[in-house]
Amino acid sequence: MSQAVDAGAAPATADERSARRSALARLLARPEAGSLAGAVVIYVFFFAVAPPFRGLDALATILYASSTIGIPAVAVALLMIGGEFDLSAGVAVTSSALVASMLSFQLTLNLWVGIAVGLLLALGVGALNGYLVMRTGIPSFLVTLATFLMLQGLNLAITKVITGNVASPDISDMDGFGTARKVFAAEWDLGGLSLRISVVWWLLFTAVATWVLLRTRVGNWIFAVGGAQASARAVGVPVRRVKIGLFMTVGFLAWFTGMNLLFSFTTVQSGEGVGNEFLYIIAAVIGGCLLTGGYGSAIGAATGAFIFGMTTQGIVYAGWNADWFKFFLGAMLLLATLLNLWVRRRTEAAR
Amino acid sequence: MSGTTTRAPLVRLTGCEKRYGTIVALTGVSLEVGAGEVTCVLGDNGAGKSTLIKIISGMHQADAGTYEVEGEPVRFGSPREALERGIATVYQDLAVVPLMPVWRNFFLGSEVRRGAGPLRRLDIRFMRDTTRTELRNMGIDLRDVDQPIGTLSGGERQCVAIARAVYFGAKVLILDEPTAALGVKQAGVVLRYIMRARERGLGVVFITHNPHHAYPVGDRFLLLNRGRPLGTYAKGEITRERLTTLMAGGEELEQLSHELEGTAAADAGLGRVAEELEQDVAGLSGEAAAPPEQGS
Ligand SMILES: Nc1ncnc2c1ncn2[C@@H]1O[C@H](COP(=O)(O)OP(=O)(O)OP(=O)(O)O)[C@@H](O)[C@H]1O
Ligand SMILES: [Mg+2]
Numbered sequence: 001m002s003q004a005v006d007a008g009a010a011p012a013t014a015d016e017r018s019a020r021r022s023a024l025a026r027l028l029a030r031p032e033a034g035s036l037a038g039a040v041v042i043y044v045f046f047f048a049v050a051p052p053f054r055g056l057d058a059l060a061t062i063l064y065a066s067s068t069i070g071i072p073a074v075a076v077a078l079l080m081i082g083g084e085f086d087l088s089a090g091v092a093v094t095s096s097a098l099v100a101s102m103l104s105f106q107l108t109l110n111l112w113v114g115i116a117v118g119l120l121l122a123l124g125v126g127a128l129n130g131y132l133v134m135r136t137g138i139p140s141f142l143v144t145l146a147t148f149l150m151l152q153g154l155n156l157a158i159t160k161v162i163t164g165n166v167a168s169p170d171i172s173d174m175d176g177f178g179t180a181r182k183v184f185a186a187e188w189d190l191g192g193l194s195l196r197i198s199v200v201w202w203l204l205f206t207a208v209a210t211w212v213l214l215r216t217r218v219g220n221w222i223f224a225v226g227g228a229q230a231s232a233r234a235v236g237v238p239v240r241r242v243k244i245g246l247f248m249t250v251g252f253l254a255w256f257t258g259m260n261l262l263f264s265f266t267t268v269q270s271g272e273g274v275g276n277e278f279l280y281i282i283a284a285v286i287g288g289c290l291l292t293g294g295y296g297s298a299i300g301a302a303t304g305a306f307i308f309g310m311t312t313q314g315i316v317y318a319g320w321n322a323d324w325f326k327f328f329l330g331a332m333l334l335l336a337t338l339l340n341l342w343v344r345r346r347t348e349a350a351r
Numbered sequence: 352m353s354g355t356t357t358r359a360p361l362v363r364l365t366g367c368e369k370r371y372g373t374i375v376a377l378t379g380v381s382l383e384v385g386a387g388e389v390t391c392v393l394g395d396n397g398a399g400k401s402t403l404i405k406i407i408s409g410m411h412q413a414d415a416g417t418y419e420v421e422g423e424p425v426r427f428g429s430p431r432e433a434l435e436r437g438i439a440t441v442y443q444d445l446a447v448v449p450l451m452p453v454w455r456n457f458f459l460g461s462e463v464r465r466g467a468g469p470l471r472r473l474d475i476r477f478m479r480d481t482t483r484t485e486l487r488n489m490g491i492d493l494r495d496v497d498q499p500i501g502t503l504s505g506g507e508r509q510c511v512a513i514a515r516a517v518y519f520g521a522k523v524l525i526l527d528e529p530t531a532a533l534g535v536k537q538a539g540v541v542l543r544y545i546m547r548a549r550e551r552g553l554g555v556v557f558i559t560h561n562p563h564h565a566y567p568v569g570d571r572f573l574l575l576n577r578g579r580p581l582g583t584y585a586k587g588e589i590t591r592e593r594l595t596t597l598m599a600g601g602e603e604l605e606q607l608s609h610e611l612e613g614t615a616a617a618d619a620g621l622g623r624v625a626e627e628l629e630q631d632v633a634g635l636s637g638e639a640a641a642p643p644e645q646g647s
Contacts, residue, residue: 220473234446
């Protein structure tokens with residue numbers, strides 16, 4: 001196969017033409033371009049209208065709010081690029097937190113045991129979602145809607161049976177709490193500024209996902225299974241493995257988010273998390289992911305989550321009624337979708 | 352390569368049969384293609400052309416008959432196995448991902464990587480450069496291999512799909528209706544490309560329902576009608592006119608043309624369309640039969 005490739009032999013014309021694509025043009029062609037511009041506009045806007053928004057401590061709060069949406073949104077974005085949805089992600093966060101805390105509490109085990117079981121459960125739910133979607137061909141929207149309802153029911157019912165209550169027990173004096181808190185919910189004091197570890201994790205997960213998407217073979221496969229599944233299969237991409245892996249990644253980051261909540265607040269409400277799956281999807285879409293798959297970015301999803309964090313907090317800092325938040329979110333979603341539509345038209349119509 | 356010294360054809364099917372439930376899609380079909388040869392499979396819609404190539408490419412298995420690759424009987428369980436024997440298929444839908452860059456499509460499923468451990472990553476520069484060079488070698492000069500493949504013209508996409516198969520060591524290239532959706536010029540580009548592949552010593556199975564596309568490039572013609580072979584002809588044994596007549600089922604065509612003339616008399620517009628069509632086709636086959644005129 002490999003013919004000798006002499007890059008130096010490329011005629012000058014080819015080089016000139018590729019050089020013509022400036023760095024700016026390349027950035028504008030990226031899926032996250034629109035959301036980055038949007039984030040700047042929104043930041044400037046709240047900076048102008050809400051003086052409390054300007055401080056560094058406000059930024060730290062915004063980043064924390066963003067990270068709780070941003071961590072699962074990274075995985076949800078990967079999954080959407082791979083052409084699937086997961087509506088169970090929001091309640092899976094709560095499920096893993098409930099399992100980790102109640103299992104350890106009831107059996108008086110070290111919390112790390114519960115944490116591990118919670119992880120297995122979250123990965124298992126992801127694998128089940130993926131397996132059912134791939135095996136039956138039923139759209140992931142329906143399959144994960146079913147698991148969403150089942151998990152929600154289990155969360156409420158089992159918590160009620162075990163604790164007779166709607167919340168999990170307080171675990172702050174149990175074995176392993178200190179170390180687990182350091183990992184999942186540490187809070188650092190940087191000269192009066194409190195930085196939460198979940199912000200660091202969020203940036204790290206975003207960086208890893210970006211690397212995987214753009215620089216690895218698996219990333220290539222994710223774009224391919226989302227963009228044209230039959231074609232990907234025909235050239236030898238292991239479609240089923242890629243998709244099940246993506247659902248499990250969502251499970252993993254849902255678990256991680258659950259652990260962050262559990263060790264930040266020491267107790268979890270069994271009804272929590274419902275509706276959050278849409279926030280993750282909205283963050284991914286604002287960040288440039290196409291609903292139809294095959295296009296998007298992890299940086300975009302992070303930016304989408306940051307926009308979400310800025311808006312929730314910004315409205316509070318501006319002293320407005322929080323009811324305005326949903327309106328803002330809807331307007332931004334609409335704008336982002338229109339932008340995506342335009343991108344898609346441009347690539348498809350230019351034939 | 353193993354010890355077959357006789358020049359066995361790259362691919363030989365004999366007495367092939369395929370049923371879908373009670374539907375007999377193919378029966379008694381034989382086909383051969385050697386290195387540096389183009390075998391054309393012609394037939395109307397539903398004649399069984401796609402079924403035949405699905406058997407060759409390992410997607411389906413024949414219910415009866417033998418399949419040999421370089422003289423050795425084989426039974427492929429999947430397209431992957433056929434690919435490992437050097438039999439590459441360019442499907443009707445091309446198997447490309449429209450939103451992905453040309454170079455990512457070119458290497459999809461066979462990505463080249465460098466580095467080790469967790470830093471193992473795509474060798475992007477190599478893949479970009481290779482894609483550009485390979486395409487240029489086949490006479491396509493793309494402005495930018497980073498553009499989504501969906502932005503290329505139909506003919507260019509077809510050529511990228513073929514170039515990919517050639518680059519990854521295909522010995523036999525199976526093309527399912529590569530010219531079907533193309534305009535006259537674009538079809539000419541693809542036909543020229545098929546001849547390049549033949550010059551490189553590949554065996555090509557070219558499926559089409561257009562005898563005017565098949566005749567200029569084919570060495571051998573297999574005609575199918577409702578799953579049965581109508582005959583196999585070498586280039587010297589048959590004229591373009593005869594091929595066209597056979598394709599449409601002889602008398603049936605005569606009948607049809609009478610009918611059409613009747614209609615055309617009633618509807619002058621239709622007649623004009625038919626005439627234009629004929630001219631197009633004639634123009635194309637002249638163009639495609641000319642040797643490739645690419646300079647340098
Ligand atoms: N999966 C299938 N199940 C049942 N019948 C099938 C299947 N695939 C093909 N057939 C039937 O087999 C016959 C041959 O089909 P095939 O697709 O091979 O024709 P073709 O020559 O490729 O036609 P076209 O020019 O329209 O592509 C047709 O009658 C078709 O209806
Ligand atoms: Mg067909």
